[in-house]
Amino acid sequence: xxxxxxxxxxxxxxxxxxxxxxxxxxxxxxxxxxxxxxxxxxxxxxxxxxxxxxxxxxxxxxxxxxxxxxxxxxxxxxxxxxxxxxxxxxxxxxxxxxxxxxxxxxxxxxxxxxxxxxxxxxxxxxxxxxxxxxxxxxxxxxxxxxxxxxxxxxxxxxxxxxxxxxxxxxxxxxxxxxxxxxxxxxxxxxxxxxxxxxxxxxxxxxxxxxxxxxxxxxxxxxxxxxxxxxxxxxxxxxxxxxxxxxxxxxxxxxxxxxxxxxxxxxxxxxxxxxxxxxxxxxxxxxxxxxxxxxxxxxxxxxxxxxxxxxxxxxxxxxxxx
Ligand SMILES: N[C@@H](CC=O)C(=O)O
Numbered sequence: 132x133x134x135x136x137x138x139x140x141x142x143x144x145x146x147x148x149x150x151x152x153x154x155x156x157x158x159x160x161x162x163x164x165x166x167x168x169x170x171x172x173x174x175x176x177x178x179x180x181x182x183x184x185x186x187x188x189x190x191x192x193x194x195x196x197x198x199x200x201x202x203x204x205x206x207x208x209x210x211x212x213x214x215x216x217x218x219x220x221x222x223x224x225x226x227x228x229x230x231x232x233x234x235x236x237x238x239x240x241x242x243x244x245x246x247x248x249x250x251x252x253x254x255x256x257x258x259x260x261x262x263x264x265x266x267x268x269x270x271x272x273x274x275x276x277x278x279x280x281x282x283x284x285x286x287x288x289x290x291x292x293x294x295x296x297x298x299x300x301x302x303x304x305x306x307x308x309x310x311x312x313x314x315x316x317x318x319x320x321x322x323x324x325x326x327x328x329x330x331x332x333x334x335x336x337x338x339x340x341x342x343x344x345x346x347x348x349x350x351x352x353x354x355x356x357x358x359x360x361x362x363x364x365x366x367x368x369x370x371x372x373x374x375x376x377x378x379x380x381x382x383x384x385x386x387x388x389x390x391x392x393x394x395x396x397x398x399x400x401x402x403x404x405x406x407x408x409x410x411x412x413x414x415x416x417x418x419x420x421x422x423x424x425x426x427x428x429x430x431x432x433x434x435x436x437x438x439x440x441x442x443x444x445x446x447x448x449x450x451x452x
Contacts, residue, residue: 152348195226222244253287398427406418411439
């Protein structure tokens with residue numbers, strides 16, 4: 132039975148955070164400023180696909196590379212457009228500095244997001260006691276606005292399922308996590324906490340995650356094409372074996388056309404997210420990253436698009452020659 136996530140922007144509980152959430156990506160001008168006009172168009176374009184929600188300021192949203200004025204302008208726009216469309220949205224208040232993150236949170240809750248996303252403090256690796264102190268203060272400020280903890284593989288501290296459980300017990304406002312997923316043992320341990328914790332895994336691993344109990348993805352596949360990600364998520368709920376087969380194809384595409392940019396050429400992950408969107412051709416198609424990070428040259432788009440068409444039949448239907 133397909134899971135219907137809520138419509139509207141009311142506060143999200145764990146059970147509400149499901150499905151395919153798309154990220155906001157920043158259009159960057161040649162002088163490194165943010166193109167807010169284009170951003171507004173991009174937001175409306177993503178909303179038009181009918182994704183389950185829109186979130187901002189994860190890695191793909193370049194949260195670590197914005198002034199506070201820009202942060203506010205981006206999120207006034209996001210909140211306004213999502214509220215008008217009745218689409219759930221989450222604001223990333225993440226920052227390497229816990230104080231900046233706290234101040235972003237204080238401002239962000241006034242935009243009434245469904246939830247906020249945050250990372251752990253990130254210069255000295257925090258101890259569990261420090262993580263608790265951080266989350267408790269953030270939760271005291273966010274009050275009714277729930278919290279999603281973003282704990283990617285490159286975080287200074289990678290939390291275990293047992294630790295997620297302890298954090299959830301200590302901080303009830305924590306309703307979700309955004310993680311890399313893991314092996315069968317990881318999922319077995321994580322399932323102990325999945326009743327009241329939404330667990331989102333990377334887009335290109337979602338069918339496996341779904342089989343193991345994960346609830347959705349803040350999705351890089353939605354960067355490639357929001358419709359592809361939505362159709363695939365629907366397939367997971369109606370024909371999981373077929374969805375697992377799609378996963379192999381999507382992963383092959385990532386291995387052949389995206390991973391070399393990361394492993395061999397050392398591009399940052401968000402450069403790949405923007406590149407994926409250019410390959411999908413559904414957005415303005417601009418791969419530009421903000422100083423000092425390098426952008427993947429648009430000259431690589433055609434080959435990757437041909438590869439995606441060859442490997443992922445559903446993509447070739449959505450993006451015909
Ligand atoms: N990890 C990304 C998800 C998309 O690729 C993010 O945090 O935005």
